[in-house]
Amino acid sequence: MFGYWGLWGLVWGISFGLRFWGLGRFEELVFDEVYFAKFAWNYLQNIPFFDGHPPLGKYIIALGIKLTGFYPWGYRWLNALVGSFIPVLAGLVTYELNRRKWLALIAGYLVATDGLLLVESRYALINVHLIALGLLGQWLVLRRSGWGGVCLGASVAVKWNGLAYWLGGVLAAWKLRWRGWTILISLTLVPLLVYILVWLPHLAQNPGMDLFTLHRQILGVHTRLGAGSDVHxxxxxxxxxxxxxxxxxxxxxxxxxxxxxxxAMGNPFLWWLVLVAVLASLPQFIRRNCPWVLQFALGNYLMNLLPWALVKRCIFIYHYLPALVFGCIALAWWVETLWQTGERKLAIVALMVPGVGLGFWLPIYLGLPLRLPFWQWRFWFPSWI
Incomplete structure (x- = not known):
């Protein structure tokens, strides 16, 4: 019934539809929209302010407001659009690793079934821009395009943890035998220049503040945030x-x-399968005898996860999202391997279960009203509430 491109259209269409359906349902600012939507509005009104993150994510939200107005749909729609393409970007990255189109489709589908990525895409938050720009930059690097450095620098200009995408891009270029001077210019100097240029409108709007002092203040905010449930x-x-x-x-x-x-909860079935895939991949990764696609996926997964072990401040589950995307690529590799080795029933189950999970938890991703018993059925552990 559906060919390959028809299935891709279905994956993106569902991703797009879930992000836009009832996008303006809540009239009030939700979660960190109280910061990011207001900061975006401040840029449009030339109001000075301090923010604990680089400015690019708020510029993008401000563009959506500029085009449509400051109201819920207006400050959310551009995030929803960008978020709908994250499964496609994950598929593009996967395809460039081994040119296997069905593996790319599986990876894109798995990313599209996640609930936390869906939630983050439906509000004026900035993580989707970090992820989309990071994946786009890495895809361009895999295609040996110098433009990858622009996107990788832009990812860091959304949040500093975009540095993990940048490092993954540099290591991929080294693996692909880019020339040293090309890596220096395209993937080091260009990202740095992009990062600095992104700050210029913010500095112009906040006179009397230089880039060094501003970064010292931002670092101070994050180091003073503390950790533990007594903080948040x-x-x-x-x-x-x-x-x-x-x-x-x-x-x-x-x-x-x-x-x-x-x-703001991931798709439990997907996340637990990703964990199984990561653990199953580690022995090959440590022995360095795993295929390039698995090496790339697991390396980027670890680079996006392990540095958080060094962070002493309060951190949250949405910080896992950049790593999760690469975990989905690793899971896709295992699903395809199961299919190719004759374990097709197991592969089909691994494909179906995340879709079932998305459907089951969808009401609490989209904010649909539920009777108390049906709401409670979706919270399996006390720590989920």
């Missing part, structure tokens, strides 16, 4: 993210026994 009830440890022990609540309302909530 949804603080979580980096090692707990793959197990999905402590998701977050972005919105909650109880009206006459109807619960409306938005839970």
């Amino acid at each position: 009830p949804y603080c979580s440890t980096w090692w707990s993210w793959p197990l999905m022990l402590r998701p977050m609540s972005y919105y909650y309302q109880n009206q006459d026994g109807w619960i409306t909530s938005v839970q």
Whole structure:
């Protein structure tokens, strides 16, 4: 019924539809929209302010507001559009690793089934821009395009943890035998220049502040944030993210026994399968005898996860999302391997289970009203609430 491109259209169409359906449902600012949507508006109104992150993510939100207005749909729609393409970008990266189109499709499908990526795409938050620009930059590097450095620098200009995407891009270029001077210019100097240029409008709007002092203040904010539930009830440890022990609540309302909530929670079935795939891949990765696609996926997964072990401040489960995308690529490799080795029933189950999980938890991703018992059925552990 569907050819290869038809299936890709289905994956992107579902991804697009889920992000835009009822996008303006909540009239009030949700979670960190109280910061990022307002900061974006401040740029449009030339109001000075301080922010603990680089400015590019807010510029993008401001563009959406500029085009449509400052109201819920207006400051969310561009995030939803960018987020809908993250599964496609994951598929493009996967295809460049080994030119196997079905593996690319499986990876894109798995990324499209995640709930936390869906939630982050539906509000004026900035993680989707970090991920989209990072994946785009790495895809361009894999295609041996010098433009990858522009996107990798832009990813860091959304959040500093975009440095993991940059490092992954540099290591990929080294693996692909880029010339040393090309890496120096295209993947070191160009990203640095892009990062600095992104700051110029912010500095012009906030006179009397130089780039060095501003970065020192931002670093101070993050180091003083502290850690533990006494700082924030949804603080979580980096090692707990793959197990999905402590998701977050972005919105909650109880009206006459109807619960409306938005839970920043991954698709449990997908996340647990990704963890299994990562653990199964580690022996090959350590022995350095795994194929390039698995080496790339697992290397980037670890580069996006392990540095958080060094962070002493309060951190949250959404910091796992950049690593998760690469975990989905590793899981896709295992699913395809199962299919090719004759374990087709197991491969089909591994493909179906994340889709079932997305459907089951979809009401608390989209903020659909549920009766209390049906809402409680979706919270399997006390730490999920």
